[in-house]
Amino acid sequence: MRLVRPETPRDAVAALTNGAVALAGGTDLVPLLRDRIVEADALVHVADAVPRGVTSTSTSITRVGAGTTLGELEVDPQVPQALREACALSASPQLRAMGTLGGNLRQATRCWYWRLKFPCYLHGGERCHAKEGEHREHAIFGNERCASAHPSDLAAALLALGATVRTDRRELGVAELYRLPTDDERDVVGLERDELILELDVPAADASTYLKAMDRRKWAFPLVGVAAARVGPSVRVALAGVAPIPWLLDSPAALDDATPLPGTAYKVELARVLVRRALAATG
Ligand SMILES: Cc1cc2nc3c(=O)[nH]c(=O)nc-3n(C[C@H](O)[C@H](O)[C@H](O)COP(=O)(O)OP(=O)(O)OC[C@H]3O[C@@H](n4cnc5c(N)ncnc54)[C@H](O)[C@@H]3O)c2cc1C
Numbered sequence: 001m002r003l004v005r006p007e008t009p010r011d012a013v014a015a016l017t018n019g020a021v022a023l024a025g026g027t028d029l030v031p032l033l034r035d036r037i038v039e040a041d042a043l044v045h046v047a048d049a050v051p052r053g054v055t056s057t058s059t060s061i062t063r064v065g066a067g068t069t070l071g072e073l074e075v076d077p078q079v080p081q082a083l084r085e086a087c088a089l090s091a092s093p094q095l096r097a098m099g100t101l102g103g104n105l106r107q108a109t110r111c112w113y114w115r116l117k118f119p120c121y122l123h124g125g126e127r128c129h130a131k132e133g134e135h136r137e138h139a140i141f142g143n144e145r146c147a148s149a150h151p152s153d154l155a156a157a158l159l160a161l162g163a164t165v166r167t168d169r170r171e172l173g174v175a176e177l178y179r180l181p182t183d184d185e186r187d188v189v190g191l192e193r194d195e196l197i198l199e200l201d202v203p204a205a206d207a208s209t210y211l212k213a214m215d216r217r218k219w220a221f222p223l224v225g226v227a228a229a230r231v232g233p234s235v236r237v238a239l240a241g242v243a244p245i246p247w248l249l250d251s252p253a254a255l256d257d258a259t260p261l262p263g264t265a266y267k268v269e270l271a272r273v274l275v276r277r278a279l280a281a282t283g
């Protein structure tokens with residue numbers, strides 16, 4: 001396998017031809033390559049091609065390079081609180097020292113059927129094995145075809161904060177970055193195969209927070225993560241770990257519309273408690 005290390009976004013995109021895959025910190029990609037879930041002829045290491053670091057473009061926008069690590073984000077006072085808290089509650093210190101924002105937003109599902117290469121719906125098959133089998137950590141929304149639970153704490157925080165993603169070819173909201181899988185398109189991330197995330201613009205909030213229920217107090221993916229961000233009287237709430245994509249919750253009452261599986265009904269109750277606490281905290 002070839003490894004290239006381009007120095008500009010343009011060269012990186014040019015190198016991402018068929019059979020090449022972008023590599024950042026490698027914390028998600030390397031195990032997927034090892035297990036042959038992702039096949040690659042070449043790895044395009046994007047560390048020198050993608051911006052890294054945090055700057056304030058105005059009093060109301062913080063710009064974050066996609067190559068910034070979670071560890072750098074969690075301690076930077078320019079970063080809105082919900083995003084800092086989401087980073088601090090993610091993974092382990094070692095993983096946060098390597099894992100980048102761009103890689104985190106693009107990370108693959110943790111669904112164990114998918115990771116064990118069952119020929120499930122997300123792999124292009126017909127069935128969701130989790131719905132019929134073990135699904136304690138799976139979805140309570142958007143789970144008609146695939147019941148996976150989106151693992152990114154950061155994506156939920158960025159969705160609540162109303163962040164914008166800049167790629168090498170366009171700008172889009174974090175909400176537009178993701179889509180539920182369909183018969184025509186199984187990938188939940190709506191980027192082209194050779195499209196690179198470069199930066200995110202994160203609006204300031206008057207108050208924001210990220211709360212997370214997990215199996216262990218550290219180093220665990222979200223069973224339910226709740227981000228809330230208030231600007232003036234308006235509050236946006238977004239959830240991690242509850243749907244195949246980060247989930248914007250219109251109101252606490254929208255939890256009544258959840259479609260839990262037999263093994264995930266407990267997540268609805270967890271979400272109710274965390275949403276109540278997050279709204280109180282951003283009061
Ligand atoms: C044990 C473990 C526990 C974890 N716990 C949590 C958790 O609690 N919460 C949480 O949110 N995350 C968690 N993670 C996920 C972790 O945060 C991600 O693996 C990490 O952020 C990915 O970043 P990376 O730079 O290592 O990406 P890589 O592994 O290098 O890449 C991941 C994917 O992103 C693509 N990619 C990378 N950079 C870009 C870019 N700039 N543009 C487009 N595509 C890109 C790659 O091609 C690949 O498909 C955990 C991971 C592990 C292994």
Ligand code: SF4
Pocket residue numbers: 109111112113114118120121122123127128129130131138145146147148
């Ligand atoms: S939840 Fe999604 S990824 Fe998991 S088995 Fe079902 S279709 Fe596959």
